[in-house]
Amino acid sequence: MNILFVEDDNIETMKLQRTVSKLQTKHNITEAKNGEEALDFLKSDSDLPDIILLDLNMPRMSGIEFLKILKADEVMKYLPTIILTTSENRADLLECYKVGIAGYILKPLKYEDYEMKIRAVFEYWEANELVKA
């Protein structure tokens, strides 16, 4: 799968890379440090990703702002976007579902729990028929 990973924290990126490297299937992860970088990538000539993993708390452009731009776009609105966040704020959760998301994953404290969750997400999306841009 082609994955766009929008996350500003280095160690979070390391966590995802480490987790994905342990998976049997090969995945292509594109990293973006914030919403603006992610939009730049999406607007470039590169292939659109199959799924987007999105952090909410980021500098410059927050996850929700990015999500709103995404969902307002005629083409990009089809991209399944899964939120990956520490925010247990119910207001955030409701807002995200309102704008349109494919999942809302809370980052657990323990790394083992994190691996478990990410594995489940990847397995689920691998089992899915994707849009394939």
Place this chain on the structure above:
Amino acid sequence: MDNKEIVLLKKALDRQKRARAQAERILEEKSKELYDVSYHLRESNARLENLLTETKSELDGVFMNIVDPYVVMDLQFNIIKMNPSAKDFLGYDCEKETVNLSTLVHPDYYAYTAESIQSLFEVGVLKNYQAMIVLKDRVEKYVQINSSLVYDKNRKPIAAQGIIRDITHETEIKHLLADQKKELDIIVENSPLGIVLTVDNKIVKSNGTFVKLVGYSKSELRTMYIDHFSSPEDAEKSKELIKQMDAGELDQYSIVKKYIRKDGSILWAKSFVNAFKNVQGKLEYQVAMIEDISNERELELEKEDLLAELEESNKGLQEYAHIVSHDLKSPLRSISALATWLYEDYKDVLDENGVTQLSLMQEKVEAMDKLIVGILKYSTVSSDAVENTMVDVNMVIKEITDIIYIPDHVEVKIVKQLPVIFADKTKVHQVFQNFMSNAVVHIENKVGLVHIDYEETNTHWQFSIEDNGVGIPKEYHEKIFKIFQSIGNKAGSTGIGLSIVKKIIDLYEGEVWLESTPGEGTTFYFTIKK
């Protein structure tokens, strides 16, 4: 004389004879006619005389039988003639005594009577004279008199006649009604509510309060319609209600709306409108009572503003709490991941001690994460429902002793088995953790003791946390519960802890206080409502 002459003379004589006979006949006829006429005249005269007598006696009858008292007076108002009804009513009889009508007038009516008499002499007629008179038996009566002058053939006034009507009862009722009206008017005029009576929405009556409220005079109001005062934004709603009332669908309604005063300013008022229907069920009157609620309105608006402000600030605070907790949680996740990787990647080279330290690190990270979650939950307590469950306080103390740093020389002891209470576990945890952390770090004695105990009252659980630490000087006993008031000089003392404790205890309708002797120790007490 010749024959011819004789014949002519005879003929002339004959003619004369005939003419005399004719004249005599005419005279006879005429005198007969004359006789007839005089006879007729005599007859008519007799008839007329009869008629006159009859009429006079009839009039006498009317005079005597007239129901109302009737008097004829000379020009000094001495009664010359009175009917039985007058004798009856006045108690006087002009045939037995001198009765002067003017002397019967009550002193209060002298001036008015003088005026009236003058008018009678000027105009010849006096209508609807109303005054109080005093009868022979000293009883006071209200009378109405219609009077007129009587003239001789030279149009010279010679007498006055008057018909008296007893209006005492009527007048008393009138006075009673006037009194009642006056009383009612006093109530209406002095009502704190503006009161308006309308017919077909046209104002027919309004009280002084309403005049003051809207600034129009009573006479101005009498030409106005009640919907005149509605502001454009209320007009629709107001009109609809009036329409429903006109249609008989509504007997009463109340509406809070703006009234536009004469000077264009706005009056916030609450109106209660009632419909009054006649026996046929047709709408006859509407009574509107208008209460000035400007002050209440102002207060309400002020309250709304304050509430909105408070809500905004609460929201901001919650938002802030979420951001802070995110900012604290993210690095904890990183530390946890890094510790995990250290173990995963270097477990071959780590000795047992290293492994233990890494796992201790994980434990502390976990404890901190829980605390962050707890604080976040507390800070959103106003919006979140408090999750009350049965909480075993012994277990809470055990958990706390596991996560807080307890120096080796300090012993935490539960004096007797603590109760299971119905409360929010995170909050109970926070309260005890604060007291216990404070207790253990401020002990400089060689053997530190922290005793946790409780008592049960009818309404509350009372807990105590006693230490043999440095103690807290009296002047700080109140201050330490205020936010950011830290008296300790230990690093990491934020001054938030006890203020959070106080807030939680407030939530459970409890109290918190302490007893302390510097150098000997401190006992914190707090209560939680059962």
